[in-house]
Amino acid sequence: MSGNERVALVTGASRGIGKAIALGLAERGFDLVLNDIAVQGATLEDTAVEARAYGGRVIALYADVSNKAQVQAMVAEAVAQMGTLHAVVNNAGILRASDVEHCPEDYWDSVMDINAKGTFLVVQAVLPVMKAQGYGRICNISSIGGKHGAPEQAHYSASKAAVMGFTRVLAQEVGPFGITANCICPGIILTDMGRVNLDDPTISNAWKAKTAMARIGDPADVAGPVAFFCSDDSAFVTGQTLNVDGGIVLS
Ligand SMILES: NC(=O)c1ccc[n+]([C@@H]2O[C@H](COP(=O)([O-])OP(=O)(O)OC[C@H]3O[C@@H](n4cnc5c(N)ncnc54)[C@H](O)[C@@H]3O)[C@@H](O)[C@H]2O)c1
Structure with missing residues (x-):
């Protein structure tokens, strides 16, 4: 399937x-x-x-991924306007730092709701479309934090580990329908979320020292690996998690 025949949904894309x-x-x-x-x-x-400058069709749809009714309406509108969905990237996520002892219940709930349940709800909404066409590419954005984590991020780590477990089973269920499901685990990437820590040069330098590539990641570093999982180059790759971290978690 060539590039201009494919439609991808990206959550948290602003x-x-x-x-x-x-x-x-x-x-x-x-x-x-x-x-x-x-x-x-x-x-x-x-x-x-910015995306339209590349020449393709681009629409923007608003929905809270943790709200089932909003997600179902978003996917229905996407299919109505674009015809179908070939690829979905579950990227929307939040981080609310707290140690376990003092973590407010609503930190746990909101982080799990958006990061873990949001991924589930979007996948659930798109599966009938992908199954009907016998083709789909699902790429879920987890985190190296879901593998080993860091202090004050236990609930975040739990949500991202949930995304990996979810994806492994999803891959088994949807494989017979021509649908792949994989995870990307970004490392330390300079974004609004990442900036919470990285504005402190001591912390930023400590992360660089732990990274084989000796630098902090740029958001664009994540785009190529995600595009691979959204393409036919990965047609026989499913149920996998790929670290995109410049070499922090070495496996
Ligand atoms: N920045 C990092 O170092 C890093 C590392 C590992 C994983 N990640 C993951 O990558 C993804 C993107 O993170 P980022 O660093 O770009 O963060 P970010 O905060 O800059 O962007 C997150 C986006 O998700 C959107 N969003 C939040 N709640 C939403 C909801 N309920 N429904 C729809 N959209 C919602 C936000 O509005 C925002 O546009 C997240 O899943 C995050 O956990 C980030």
Whole structure:
């Protein structure tokens, strides 16, 4: 299937890694459905304008990925406007730092709701479309934090480990329908989320020292590996997690 016949949905696409993924897919010929929450409207529209410069069709749809009704409506609208969905990138996510002892219950709930349940709800909504066409590419953005994690991120780590476990079983269920499901685990990437730590040069330098490539990641570093999982080059790759971290977690 050539680039300009494919339609991809990217959640949390207004900024950071999601925006870089969207532009990376646009550059490779994908038509795009860009999602974010309504308060990100202006920045999502900016992403859409940049993506359209590559020549494909691009629409922006607002939905909270943790809300089933909004997700179902978003996917129905995407299919109505774009005809179908070939690829989905579950990128929307949040990080609310706290140690376990003092972690407010709503930190746990919101992080699990958006990072883990949001991935499930989007996948659940797109599966009938992908099964009907016998083709699909699902790429879930987990984190190296879901593998070993860091202090004050136990709930975040749990949510990202949930995404990996979910993806491994999903791959087994949907493989017979021509659908692949894989995870990307970004490392330390300079975004609004990453900046929480990286603005402190001591912490930033410590991460560089732990990274084989000796630098902090750029959002664009994640786009190519995601595009691989969204393409036919990965047709026989499923149930996998790929670290995109410049060499922090070596396996
Ligand atoms: N930055 C890093 O170092 C890093 C490392 C590993 C994994 N990740 C993961 O990569 C993904 C993107 O992170 P980022 O660093 O670009 O963060 P970011 O905060 O810059 O961007 C996250 C995007 O998700 C959107 N979003 C949040 N809640 C949403 C919801 N309920 N529905 C729809 N959209 C929602 C936000 O509005 C924002 O546009 C996240 O899943 C994050 O956990 C980031």
